[in-house]
Amino acid sequence: MTLSCPGRTPAGPTRCAGPLAWRRWPTLEPCPALTRHGRERARPVGPAVDALTPGPLRWPPWGEPRRGPVAFGSSPEPGCIMHTMRIDATCGSVFRAWRIRPLLLWATLLTLAWSLLGCAPGLSAPAVLNQAETIAREDARRPLPQHDSSAPIVTVEVRAATPIYPGDPVTIVVRAISQEPVDAYRLAIDDADTGWRAVKRLPGGLLSFEWTAGEPGSYVLIGQARTTAGAVGEGRRLLTVEPPDSSSSQSGQPGSRPDPTAQDTVIFYASSVTLPTYPFAEYQSQAVDPAYRWPYRRFDRDRFWQQAPQPSPQTYQLLILENRYLQVLILPELGGRIWQVLHKPSGNRMFYQNNVVKPSPWGPPQQLGWLALGGLEWNLPVIEHGYDWGTPWDYRALQESDTVASVTVATPRDGRLLHASITVTLRAGSASLEVAPTITNLSPDELQFDYWQTAMLAPGTGNRPSPDLHFVLPGQLMTVHSTANPDLTGPTLLFTWPHYKGRDLSRLGNWREYLGFFEYPAAHGPFTAVYDPWYDAGAVRIYPPEIMRGSKVFGLGWENALGSDLFTDDDSAYVELHGGLAPSFFEQARLAGGASISWQEQWYPVVDLGDLTTANANLALHLARTADAFQVGLYPTRPLNGVINLLADGVPVARRAVVASPEAPFQGVLPVDGAILPQVQQWQLQVEDQQGQRWISYEMSDPS
Incomplete structure (x- = not known):
């Protein structure tokens, strides 16, 4: 039935913002379709308005109550069918006891009836997961039901400085x-809503909103897209605004955020970040690996x-290295991890960044509860993320000069037989990060152990990969670690790379289920990479x-991917790149008593290349052949003023000057005589600076 009601609209007039629709949907649903709390998840609805005005939301679960759909139901026993009743409301004033009491009576009677049939009653009791349903480790991960393929996949992109403070400008896109044309977008920020905006009226066909960060706290951003056929997709993103006094100056005292814009300057400073945190420590007990x-x-x-x-806000220390x-x-x-690397000129982020601290079903099988917080973490002495992904690490910061700053994180020296220290260094004028681990055997005897680094990646601004993200690995043969894909059981x-059984497995969108695999027989090096053309990052x-x-590579899948609710409270997702001392999880590293092993790596974000073909410490290169030219993209890790040379079977055929930097990557064309293309056996592209120093040399037989 439809009722009219008195009420106050956001603009102020005393009249109902719209009819109140009370819709009862008696349905029979199998128990697995419910959320883990045993109730149907509430979805946001609200009036379509032209300006950003209050609208109904009921997410995230730790926020203030919002107007919107309300779900009633009982938590089922395994095998039961549960009756659900849902109310949609668009006028907040109707939530009064005398209006809801009849529905509560019906809900109570229905609950009682179903309990007599054998289902456990209780409006708020959570569904119980038995031991058989426990996902203990990666090789037992199970995919969730496939989503509606007709609905668009929506990303909510955030472009802002980090951390975000009240008053900071934030661009939200x-x-x-979508397989079908999108005709409208919509954005809600906490309890405010833009309404549907027609794509034809949006610059560039995207909804871009300039927001001034509000009061400190956690905000939920909900983006929606509607196709011409009426299918609606939704994406969610958490955003945290820090208190203004949480920023610190270089000396560690409260102050404004430093802004090192000089080409030859790098700084270290301390700050903090507040994240919604589940009380996972209350569910942990002490143990020792002998x-x-x-x-x-x-x-x-x-x-x-x-x-x-439910989660509650908790503040964590944040160490920051920053240059131009x-x-x-x-x-x-939280494990001494590098949580994020922000590419300041573009606003792109390199790593996945979980904005809630939530234990997952994964981790070492004797431990579990791994925090999929994102970033680059250090995993030892066992596989499956090690033991210390969520514990405090010792640290020491060193500002060597205005041009070099570093932070060393280390495991405690508390009697354990292995010690790890990782030094993270940032240099002035460089857009790459140096990571230098040292692993030491503190015992007198040889130890067999595991050491792996896990990078959780979502390059760009959307905090989730697109189906076009692809992995760039130099090898041609891989070996499966775990998967739910029937073609790779x-x-x-062993399977060929990148193409196997007619599928390009380097592209995430071609994965059906989750997949983890190693380069075989070992890492080829000297680089691995991911690139997402959707974000051009x-x-x-x-x-x-x-x-x-x-x-090692791991991804959640695409067509039938593992659900984000296993590790976070929004729709964010990630892929993983791992690096280890042993060739795979099936082998271990060895270290003599009292010995140490050290090495150095470089990590850097890439933007505006179009795609990525190869990389070294100096630059990332994209090279693609057309009918009569080569398309070239260069992203240098420091400013470059030089020349590009193209050789065909050792003979120069094209040359052009190049000026590029991390702020302004190069994209251009090298024309060649189309008549010689079929005759060439080997192509070589060289990039040199004005002093004749070679930055990269890449050979290929068929770069098309």
């Missing part, structure tokens, strides 16, 4: 990947899911393969 005398905390996943606690091009964020209290299965890792002999 909503866009979508093989390494390594203390860790075991997570009681069953009790956590049964009790379904990059801002590097380190979380010493079984650990250690990527990430590069440069490393010594003779030391870091393991190279």
Whole structure:
């Protein structure tokens, strides 16, 4: 039935903002279709308005109550069918007891009836996950049901300095990947809503909104896209605004955010970040791995899911290295991880950045609860993310000069047999980050152990990869670690790279389910990379393969991907690049008693290349052949003024000057005589600076 009601609209007049629609949908749904709390998830609805005005939202779960759909239901026992009733409301004043009481009576009667049929009653009791449903490790991960393919995939992109403080300008962009044309976009910020905006009236066909950051706290951004056929897709993003006094100056005292814009300057400073945090520590107990005398905390996943606690704000220390091009964020209290690298000229982020601290079903099987916080983490002494991904690490910051600054994070020296220290260095005028680990065996005897680095990546501004993201690996043969893909069944299965059984497996959108694999027989090096043409952004890792002999890739899948709710509270997602001392998880590294092993890597974000073909410590290169030319893209890690040479079977055929920098990458064309293209056996592209120093030399037989 439809009722009219008195009420106050956001603009102020005393009249109903719209009819109140009370719709009852008695449905029979299988229990697995419910959320883990045993209730249907509320979805935001609201009036379409032309300006940013208050609208109804009921997300995130720790926020203030919002007007919107309300779900009633009982938590089912396994095998039960549950009756659900939902109310949609667009006028806030109707939520009064005398209006809802009849529905509560009906809900109570229905709950009682179903309990007599064998289903457990209780409007708020969480659904219980038994041990058989526990996902203990990566090789037991299970895909979720496939999403509606007709709905567009929506990304909510945030472009702003980090951390964000009240009054900071924030650009929010909503866009979508869709098989059907998108005719309208919509954005909600916490409890405010733009309404539907027609694509034909939006510059560039995207919804771009300039927002001034509000009061400190967590905000939820919800973007929607509607196709011409009426299908609506939705993407969600968490954003945290820090208190104004949480920024610190270089000396560590409260002050304004430093702004190192000089070409020859780099600084270190400390700050903090406040994140919604689930009380996972309350569900952990002390344990020790006797093989390494390594203390860790075991997570009681069953009790956590049964009790379904809610997150609350918690503040963490943030260590920041910054120069003209990059801002590097380190979380010493959460595994000493590099949490994010921001490419300042573009606003792109290199790593995935989870904005909620939430235990996942994964991690070492004897521990579980791994925090998929994003960034680059250090995993030892066992596989599956190690033990210390969420514990405080010791740290020491060193500002050597105005041109070099570093932070060293280290495991405690508390009797454990292995010690790890990782020095992260940023230099003035460079858009790459140096990472220098040292692993030491503190025991007198040889140790077999695992050391891996896990990078969780979502390059760009959307905090989730697109289907066009692809992995760039030099090898031609891979071996499976774990997957739900029936074409790649079984650990250690070998498959060709990048094409296997007619599919280009380097492209994420061609994956059906989750997949993890290693380069075979070992890492080829000296680089691995990912690039996402949707955001025109990527990430590069440069490393010594003779030391870091393991190279692993993991992704959540695409068509039937693992759900984001397993590790976060929005729609963000990621892919992983791993590097290890052993070639795979099936082998271990060895270190003699009292010995150490050290090496150095470089990591850097890439933007505005169009795509990525190869990379080294100096630059990332994209090279593609057309009918009578080569399309060239160069992203240097420091300013470059030089020349590009193209050789055909050793003979120069094209040359052009190039000026590029991390702020302004180069994209251009090298014309060639189309008649010679079919005759050439080997092409070579060289980039040199004005002093004749070669920055890169790349050979290819068929770059098309």
